[in-house]
Amino acid sequence: MRVNLQPSYILHSRAYRDSSLILEVFTAEHGRLSLVAKGARRRARGGSTAALLQPFIPLLLSFSGRGEMKTLTQVESAAAPVALRAEQLYSAMYVNEVLMRLLHRHDPHPLLFAAYGQVLQDLTDAPLLEAVLRRFELGLLDALGYGFSLQQDGSSGDAIEAEGWYHFHPDFGLIRGGQGVDPSHPAYSGGDLLAMSRGEFAGDARLAARRLMRQALAQHLGDAPLKSRDLFRGRLKQTGEQR
Template sequence: MSETQLQRCFVLHRRPYRESSLIIDVFTEEYGRLTLLAKGARSKRSVLKSVLQPFVPLLMKWSGKGQMKTLRQAESISLGLPLTGIHLYSALYVNELLVRLIPAEISQPGLFYDYLQVLTELVQNPNPEPALRRFELSLLTALGYGVDFVHCAGTGEPVAPEMTYRYREQKGFIASVRRDHLSFTGAELIAISERRFMTPGQLQAAKRFTRIALKPYLGGKPLKSRELFISQSGLFKTRSKGK
């Protein structure tokens, strides 16, 4: 690959490399997820030191072949998004999903827009849950995960809001009288299909479904962002009570 033109990007994750460099995972508008070597980015004189941060809208260009390209230029488009507390941990969770799940160097312009949207919603809305559920569903679509929420997989009939349907992997939702963690009401399935979460029950159902659907992709390795949030959740509660 010759040197690219400037591309819209976000840093998803960064880690030290040798004495003064960084290896960064970035999500780009046109090229999808890439791994870049940022030479000297950790040195005291580097202008990149404060630029290559998560949640800062960037313009970047890079060059090279193979799995890891070399960063040639990076500049911020605007200030970093003001994410704190639970909203910051929610955004870190989104970044970790992208790093772990989307294949490298496959263009995902639709998912890039969804990423911009979830970050915007996390900044603007007090409750991060609706934004996270919508993004998880978009990510599943980008991964090729297809499920029909509005038709019974057994009969092909439209789901009835008052009926119960049980999820079966690789098949869909089948009418059932059994109620367990794989069961959903028709009303919950319709809300998930429309990405419309107006009640706590609808949100909880959507979270339960996305956990089920994402599990095969994530495997047995726990999410670091989730563990970090759980370890800090007590601190959030303590601060809240002190207000």
């Protein structure tokens, strides 16, 4: 297998042997792949293209190999690095970690790849970072076949009513129920759900969307905590925010 100049982003990298890197990359046409960048750490001192092997840089990668792990043969910049600072950076790290957990190797998602590039750009100038993340999470669930309607009861097929209360079920999506007070079985107001369906994530809908996405993603992320949350937990405590 030989692939030339594939649009890609690096999701994660780690040291390998004495001087190499193992890269987890998200590509436009081949999905998530593992690549070995031989000698990348040794060459980095000379300011070579190894300096490009960082997250959040649009890249063109060439690679080859027959096994599960391919060998990186060429790297070029496809555009300027995305300038992320403070919570923008933490949010992008969260997106990368979620993709690492949920994407299967060699499973192409070209629309999701485009959405990933867009979310990085949106994080740089959006007034409300949480709205960017919630929209991406909803699109991610749809792309992976786990999506659910914010406008329709997943059990009865009835339209979501603004005055109703709904619970999330992993097999059906949102189903009507009582308001309740059980934190392990949260209820969501129909009004907030309809606001989310319109892409509105302010006020009460902001908090409801955060809870709903955590609940929906937990079904697929597993029990291990997200490391990206630990990295900015101190900062989030200062501002009273959560991801």
